[in-house]
Amino acid sequence: MNPQGERWTAETVLALAPDAASRKAGSKLAVPGPWAGAGARPEGGGGAVWGECSGSGSTPYRTVVDLSGEGGPGFNCSCPSRKFPCKHALGLLLLWAAGEAAVPVAQDAPPGWAGQWLDRRRQRAERATAGPGAAAPATPADEEAARRRGERRAARISAGVTELEQRLTDLLRGGLAAAEGTGYGQWDETAARMVDAQAPGLASRVRELASLRGSGADRAGRLLEECALLHTLNQGWLRREELPDPLAATVRSRVGLTTDAAALLASGPPVRDHWLVLAQRDSDDGRLVTRRIWLHGRGSGRAALLLSYGAAGRTPELSLPVGLSVDADLVYYPAARPLRAVLGARHAPPVESPGPPPGGSVEAALSAYGEALRDDPWLEAWPVVLEDVIPVPPPAPAPSPSPEVNGWQLADAEGGSALAVDPRTRDSQGLWQLASISGGAPVTVFAEYGHGGAVPLATWGPELVAL
Amino acid sequence: MNRTWDELVTTALLGTTRRMPPVPPVRVRGGQDVASALLDAAAVETVRRRAGAVPAVARARPEPAPGDVRPPLPPAARRRLALLLADRGSTGGGRRGAAPDLTELLPQWLAAANRHGYQAPAALLPALLEAARARTDLRSEALVLGGPRARWLAGLNPQWKYALRAGPAAGPAAAGPADSRVWEEGLFAERAAYLTSLRRRDPAAARELLAGAWPTERAEDRLMFLDVLREGLSAADEPFLERTLSDRSRNVRATAAELLSALPGSALAARMAERARSCVSLDRTGGTGITGFGEGPRITVEAPHECDKDMQRDGVVVKPPSGRGERSWWLSQIVEAAPLAAWRERFGGRSPAGIVALPVTDGWQPELHAAWCRAAVRQRDAEWARALLGPASEPPAAEGTSWRDPAKLLSALPPEERAEWVAEFVSAHGLSDAFRLLGVCAVPWAEPLGRAIVDALDTARDAGGYPWSFSGVMGLAERCLDPAQADRLEVLTAQPQEPDGGPAAPGAAAAGAGAYWGEAFQRLVGTLRLRATMLAELSGPAGRPA
Incomplete structure (x- = not known):
């Protein structure tokens, strides 16, 4: 990761933290007190840091960090934490980053427990580099079986889609008003049918419909919008053979068919660039933690979105240092409007980034989303960089009680145009941070903009600040 | 706003069996269901609306925030502040454990940062204002650090209104003619804040201002305003106070008399x-x-x-x-x-x-x-306070039975003398009655006070007490001991050896207490080291201007 053998900065370490609580907990452990037998191996020979941290239990936790992994640093700790990296790993790295005395460069090999894990990890990495060729080659019989499995699933989805179409047309025939009183039960049941039909994308859209029904003033309009788009998706699936390949890929992924990341990495064309890590956000729906990492390619000017998942309550593994720039390969998932990508080889450690990417006005953001919709009509939002906008807080006294409006705007510094901030933006602390950094002056804002409004994700003041 | 869309929605609400959809946009292709055709048209219209959305009309943008010439925090101190603010409220009642309690360190961090004259990073102002909203003990230092931008931000968010009441004394914001308007037209709290700040800047002007408005003020307001004169009281205030002795309100008279007797x-x-x-x-x-x-x-x-x-x-x-x-x-x-x-x-x-x-x-x-x-x-009067306190080695009287209140008397002594007296007291009588006395000592505790406290804690451990019996003093020690004591304390974090020399007998009561003491001392040392680090960070090379 760091060929010069330098120690990382505290920022680099803290950027790896999965959340604010971990940053805090890790920083508390970044004192020599609890650590024993801490040591480091210089970068050249496969950099690593290790140490034993005495906590409240009787045995200390053994923490080891592999600094030189191909896919970023690796962490291992005997603590039961489900955060990744855990506070011990962060604390140890912070202590190491702070300098020589606390975590000296070890003259000897790391202790057994650390050495074994490091070796295993290295071996695994070597096997992976050896490539798919190392794995047993697929036999024609295997391929045939996979093809049949695929066909069976497609048939099941088609049956589900047909049923959903029936449900939607019935609804429109009888009228949305008449369906008003029937409650959520029917939608939940339909969602469950879509899960059975192995179309999780459709299932979650149906669940969205159910949550729309009870809320908002013009919910009839919103319900019609979503029903219509769902209908279009159904029709797209039923006629996917007639669609151009990229659009068909979009339909497939929106219905819920996934592409295997490893296979994609092996087959897709990599896009190498200096990817600026703009923002990282986790959302937890109770079943799954989804981490979104937004990237901007310095050379290509392209946007990319990495997704990483963790089981309920667990932090997803992938973590990139927000604000830094990573020289790496990305492979985009095939789509009519490629955005989601998978991270491939990293060619150098993350470096400081020279500032925000070029941005545009409010108009430009609107048309960026509009054009993206031309390719992918189901697109909820598109990442945009807004230049010279002024955040406008809700007017005092309290904004209108309608949940449709939270009152925040991002206004062009010149002229009368503004983007409404998505009223679903619950975290007003982030918006106030944005207002504070702006101080009423124009700032650059990285946001997602969609039909629901803008969701500010980062700004520059002058370094990148995640909101 | 869009007739086509509205008609589609109306049809969808009523259902295609009751109402035929508008033509155009709905065109039923051969063999197609009307409802399906309606959905087709609605989809086209939806995407058209989303893609063709026009910008919202910008509301009035906020006035630009006034500038702040103070230097930004060094990077390490900036991260520290973020951590201290993030810790807010997360530590519940339980104080056990070896990790420092960050929440308790925020007040002294803010005070130290203000002594350096730094400005708060803009990105942390919302968290700072929130923290000070919940904890009034943070307010004045937090608002000084926040400076003009914190005040500007607070003006935009009704939740932070309290910051506007603190008056211009906090921070170097300019005091202009707008301020005297506050005195004439403002709410009571705003007027009191204005008077307080004016009193700090110009005691005589504040007195004149108050005297001018005196006859028209309500009695309870007069009482509060009079209290403002307590700060910066001087012989020049006497004529006004003497007049006030004839006030209509008894409470006002009593306060005036009290102020006069302090002259x-x-x-x-x-x-x-x-x-x-x-x-x-x-x-x-x-x-x-x-x-x-x-x-x-x-x-x-x-x-x-x-x-x-x-x-x-x-x-x-x-x-x-x-x-x-x-x-x-x-x-x-x-x-x-x-x-x-x-x-x-x-x-x-x-x-x-x-x-x-x-x-x-x-x-x-x-x-x-x-x-x-x-x-x-x-x-x-230090000489009288000293005489009335008497020697610290005298046994303390039981609470409530004595005419002496040592903690109050100590407050009339110079800081070094307070520390010496309390040190002697703790050496003679231990820690059980020391809590209130320690509260009036200057932070960090001067020698020999720190040494006396450490010795007393050590003695308490050897005597077989449990650390939570001393949690009040422990907590104070974490916040108030000179960080330089950390090295001396380090040896105390080790668990005491069992007297037999053999392997420690598990389950022995003393061994249990020993572990708790070890932990308590660890937290004490950890907190002291953290405080030393915090102070060093504030003296570090300044950050980039924001």
Whole structure:
């Protein structure tokens, strides 16, 4: 990761933290007190840091960090934490980053427990580099079986889609008003049918419909919008053979068919660039933690979105240092409007980034989303960089009680145009941070903009600040 | 707003069996269901609407925030502040564990940062304002650090209104004509804040301002405004206060009298001295047959027989609290308000220590000494406070039974002397009565106080106590000990060896306590080191200007 053998900065370490609580907990452990037998191996020979941290239990936790992994640093700790990296790993790295005395460069090999894990990890990495060729080659019989499995699933989805179409047309025939009183039960049941039909994308859209029904003033309009788009998706699936390949890929992924990341990495064309890590956000729906990492390619000017998942309550593994720039390969998932990508080889450690990417006005953001919709009509939002906008807080006294409006705007510094901030933006602390950094002056804002409004994700003041 | 869309929605609401969809946009292709055709048209319209959305009309943008010329925090200090603010509220009641309690360090971090004259990073202002909203003890330092931008931001968010009331004294914001408008038109809290800040800048101007508005103010407001004069009180305030003694409100009169009595040169103080002299005198005759005093001079007390109009005007309250005789009540008020300097002359040039040592006849000693204590605190008279405190090695009286309140008396002593007295007290009597006394000592604790506390904690551990019996003092020590004590304390974090020398017997009670002490000392050392780091970070190279 760091060929010069330098120690990382505290920022680099803290950027790896999965959340604010971990940053805090890790920083508390970044004192020599609890650590024993801490040591480091210089970068050249496969950099690593290790140490034993005495906590409240009787045995200390053994923490080891592999600094030189191909896919970023690796962490291992005997603590039961489900955060990744855990506070011990962060604390140890912070202590190491702070300098020589606390975590000296070890003259000897790391202790057994650390050495074994490091070796295993290295071996695994070597096997992976050896490539798919190392794995047993697929036999024609295997391929045939996979093809049949695929066909069976497609048939099941088609049956589900047909049923959903029936449900939607019935609804429109009888009228949305008449369906008003029937409650959520029917939608939940339909969602469950879509899960059975192995179309999780459709299932979650149906669940969205159910949550729309009870809320908002013009919910009839919103319900019609979503029903219509769902209908279009159904029709797209039923006629996917007639669609151009990229659009068909979009339909497939929106219905819920996934592409295997490893296979994609092996087959897709990599896009190498200096990817600026703009923002990282986790959302937890109770079943799954989804981490979104937004990237901007310095050379290509392209946007990319990495997704990483963790089981309920667990932090997803992938973590990139927000604000830094990573020289790496990305492979985009095939789509009519490629955005989601998978991270491939990293060619150098993350470096400081020279500032925000070029941005545009409010108009430009609107048309960026509009054009993206031309390719992918189901697109909820598109990442945009807004230049010279002024955040406008809700007017005092309290904004209108309608949940449709939270009152925040991002206004062009010149002229009368503004983007409404998505009223679903619950975290007003982030918006106030944005207002504070702006101080009423124009700032650059990285946001997602969609039909629901803008969701500010980062700004520059002058370094990148995640909101 | 869009007729086509509205018609589609209306049709969808009623259902295609009841209403035919509008043509165009709905075109039913051969063999297609009408409802399906409606959905097709709605999809096209939806995407058209989303893709063709026009910008919202920008509302009035906020006024630009005033500039702040103070240097930004060094990067490490900036991260520290973020951590301290993030920790807010997350540590629940339980204080066990070896990790420092960050929430408790925020006040001293803010104070230290303000001594350096840094500005707060803009990105952390919302968290800072939120923290200070919840904790009033943080407010003044937080608002100084936040400076003009924090005030600007608070003006945009009704939740942070409190920050606007603190007045321009916090931070270098300009005080302009807008401020005097606040005095004339503002709410009470805003006016009080304005007066307070003006008093700090220009005591005389504040007094003039108040005197000008005096007759038109309501009684309870007059009382609060009068309280503002407590800060920066000087002889120049006397004429105004003397006039205020004739105020309509009794509480206002009492406060004015109290303020005047804190001015030893005031006419009121002279009147009180005169009254006190007539009540308290030195009896040189000695040997008048009273047993127990032996020979020599003694103090005799003749409490006032009535509380006349003049006494009342000077703030003496007629009616005693229940359970007290009215004559002793009047006496104590007179002695409390009389300038202490008058007693030297009254008692033949004796020093305060000499006067305090004099025997008092007829059981008046507690009453008289208690009044002197209050006078010493009010007049901030170190010599008297010292005399009344007595040597620290004397055993402390049980709570509530003594006329002395050492913590209050200590506050009238210079800081080094306070620390010395408390150190001696702790060495002599341990920690059990030390909590309130430690509260008045300057932070960080000067030597020999720190050393005495560490020794006392060590003694408490050896005596087999449990650390949570001392959690109050422990918590104070974490915040107030000089970080330089950390090395000395390090040895205490080790668990004591079992006396047998053999393997520690598991389950032994002492061993259990030893582990808890180890942890408590670990947290103490950890907190001290963290405080040292925090201070070093603030002295680090300045950050990039924001």
